[in-house]
Amino acid sequence: MIYLDNGATTFHKPESVIQAVADAMRCMGNSGRGSHEASLKASRIIYDTRAMLAAMFGLRDPSRVAFTANSTESLNMAIQGLFSPGDHVITTALEHNSVLRPLYRLREQGVELTIVRADRQGNIRYEDIREVVKPSTKGVVCTHGSNLTGNLVDIGRVGKICAEAGILLVVDASQTAGVFDIDMEAMGIDVLCFTGHKSLLGPQGTGGICVREGVEVRPLVVGGSGVQTYSQAHPRQMPVALEAGTLNSHGIAGLHAALAFIEETGMERIWYRELMLMRRFYEGVRALPGVRVYGDFSDMDRHAPIVTLNIRDYDSGEVADELMERYGICTRPGAHCAPLLHRALGTEGQGAVRFSMSYFNTEEEMDLAAMAVRELAS
Numbered sequence: 078m079i080y081l082d083n084g085a086t087t088f089h090k091p092e093s094v095i096q097a098v099a100d101a102m103r104c105m106g107n108s109g110r111g112s113h114e115a116s117l118k119a120s121r122i123i124y125d126t127r128a129m130l131a132a133m134f135g136l137r138d139p140s141r142v143a144f145t146a147n148s149t150e151s152l153n154m155a156i157q158g159l160f161s162p163g164d165h166v167i168t169t170a171l172e173h174n175s176v177l178r179p180l181y182r183l184r185e186q187g188v189e190l191t192i193v194r195a196d197r198q199g200n201i202r203y204e205d206i207r208e209v210v211k212p213s214t215k216g217v218v219c220t221h222g223s224n225l226t227g228n229l230v231d232i233g234r235v236g237k238i239c240a241e242a243g244i245l246l247v248v249d250a251s252q253t254a255g256v257f258d259i260d261m262e263a264m265g266i267d268v269l270c271f272t273g274h275k276s277l278l279g280p281q282g283t284g285g286i287c288v289r290e291g292v293e294v295r296p297l298v299v300g301g302s303g304v305q306t307y308s309q310a311h312p313r314q315m316p317v318a319l320e321a322g323t324l325n326s327h328g329i330a331g332l333h334a335a336l337a338f339i340e341e342t343g344m345e346r347i348w349y350r351e352l353m354l355m356r357r358f359y360e361g362v363r364a365l366p367g368v369r370v371y372g373d374f375s376d377m378d379r380h381a382p383i384v385t386l387n388i389r390d391y392d393s394g395e396v397a398d399e400l401m402e403r404y405g406i407c408t409r410p411g412a413h414c415a416p417l418l419h420r421a422l423g424t425e426g427q428g429a430v431r432f433s434m435s436y437f438n439t440e441e442e443m444d445l446a447a448m449a450v451r452e453l454a455s
Contacts, residue, residue: 079406079442084224084252084383084433086274086281088407091338094331098280101330108326109303109317119326126333127316133336134269134287135260141288143319144329148251149175150297151270151286154319155247156180156218158294159268162187164215167206170195170417171223171230176249177417180218189213195421198373199226207238216245216267221259222252225415225431226372226422227355227383229253236265245292251275252381255339256348267292276435278339279332282325294319347436351382354434354443359384361447367454371422371429382434388454393428396453400430404449408432 080088101122106115108123127139136142145151156179160166168180170192184190193205206217217239222229232248239246247268250259255276261269266289273283288294299311300321312318339347356377363370367389374380388396397410409431412419419425432446 079404079438079445081432081434081438081442081446082407082409083275083435083438084381084431085409087276087278087435087437089435089437090278090280090331091335093334093338094279097334098327098331101327105326105330107323110323119324122330122333123324123326126329126336129333129336129340130285130287133259133339134254134271135262135264136269136287136289137262138290140315141290143286143288143316144324145284145286145319146282146325147274147284148249148270148272151272151284152176152218152247152249153179154286154297155268155270155294156183157297158319159245159247159292160188160215163213165189165191165211165213166215167191167193167209167217169193169201169206169219169230170421171199171201171220171225171228172218172415172417173220173224173249173251174414174416175251176218176220192417195418197422199223199228199371199418199422200373201230203231203234203238206235207242210238210242210244214242214244216247218247218249220249220252221257222250222381223372223415223418224252224383225385225413225418225429227252227381227385227433228373229257229379229381231379232259232266233264239267240265252383255335256344256351256381258344261287261289268294273328273332273335277332277335278436279335280328283328283332286319288315288319296321298322342436350436351434352377352380354438354440355380355382355384357440358432358434358443358447361444362386362450365451365454368450371424383431384433385429385431386450387424387427387429388450390427391453393424393430396430399453400446400449404445406446406449 273279393410
């Protein structure tokens, strides 16, 4: 099997991640729910993981990192915890449904929503964001990297617009955390949402939300916290404010090992290898007759390791089935939970086939995948 669906979840994990989860299940208890060694072991690994994430994302205080199950939970937490009826929120046509659907729900409740359009290459105009800011604007919610085209958004530029307007910036880093440098302070990010099971190379069921000091997010869920038991209100201090209930400490142990692997390997080295693999595949398919590649590859240094394409007018699901059945290549067809961007690209009916690479793919796999596309297009 050639696994090229890493944009959905990385399949090949460092062996240390698998071992860390297994070890945690043998020795770790419930963090914050006791003073015995099993509970303390969980607390230590959770704190260490917070500190590693804070360092990775340019956040000074590790307590401002709260763990969630995935980016979708983090984004719901941020969007529903920051905005209220009467607020105006700006987002883009690049977004995943984990951004769009919470915003649509808030729009039904009285939040005003403006969606900045994307062009045929899947890019936005940054001036369009500036031009729609008004007195009632509370914030901007946008992706760092499109899960459909791989195009990156210049978050520093968006952050500057938000800072000048005195509004919040919420960033979806699902496709970029672990591969691209993210510095919340330097980029002007108020809330960063990420998942652990993609480029961070951790287990499914892990993710988080990083909240800049001075920003308060209303909790999405309240309940047990291990502290302030006799208070009728959920604690307001981070991170317990956003961590009601038992954490996935076994998964977090795996995420800890994944972060250690990234640190030891070097994020730049990981990024360079994924860039090389993406470029190799892209060069193998971009000029094939009958093949259309989507996205902007004019600056590959600012592109997530994703190549999305269609072959003639074939249904993307049928192409993905052929890739799997004839060549053993795993891809992601369809709409990718990015309906507005498919509309902008003109692929709303056909969908598209996404090839997404990871550090553990090989040059030979890229060549075989390009060969398969060439044969299907001939």
